[in-house]
Amino acid sequence: MRKEYSKEEILQYAEANNVRYVRLQFTDLLGIVKNVEIPVDQLPKALNNRMMFDGSSIQGFVRIEESDMYLAPDLSTWLIFPWETPQGKVARLICDVYQPDGTPFPGDPRSVLKRVYARAQDMGFSAFNVGPEPEFFCLNWTRRASRRRT
Known part of the structure; x- marks a missing residue:
């Protein structure tokens, strides 16, 4: 279960632990x-949802004319x-x-998930369970001596 932090707690933890930089993360x-890394002295601004970034620099987000976007931190993260x-x-x-x-930006994957979750609740579903499925291959890279034909 995630802890719900307050803005004041986050600022106190950052100072007590000598945090120098904060990465404001999101996904394309x-x-x-993706992330916007800020010095810790900009953390109060970020906690008040006033940190902007250029959305046109993120593939698939917006055009240059619509580029101003804001990051709103989820304090529980x-x-x-x-x-x-x-x-x-x-x-x-x-x-x-x-x-x-x-x-909310309609192309933000977190926003999309929140909208789908709300629709599922409206349809009577009370739980939403997901699980990642990491896939990988284990290969034996030892080289066999080539066979000679005689």
């Missing part, structure tokens, strides 16, 4: 993780990475993508 339409970089500790927040008028 193909599910590839606060995580300080367990490793340290040469620049200091890094944390992350997973974000929803919003349009300048404050509406």
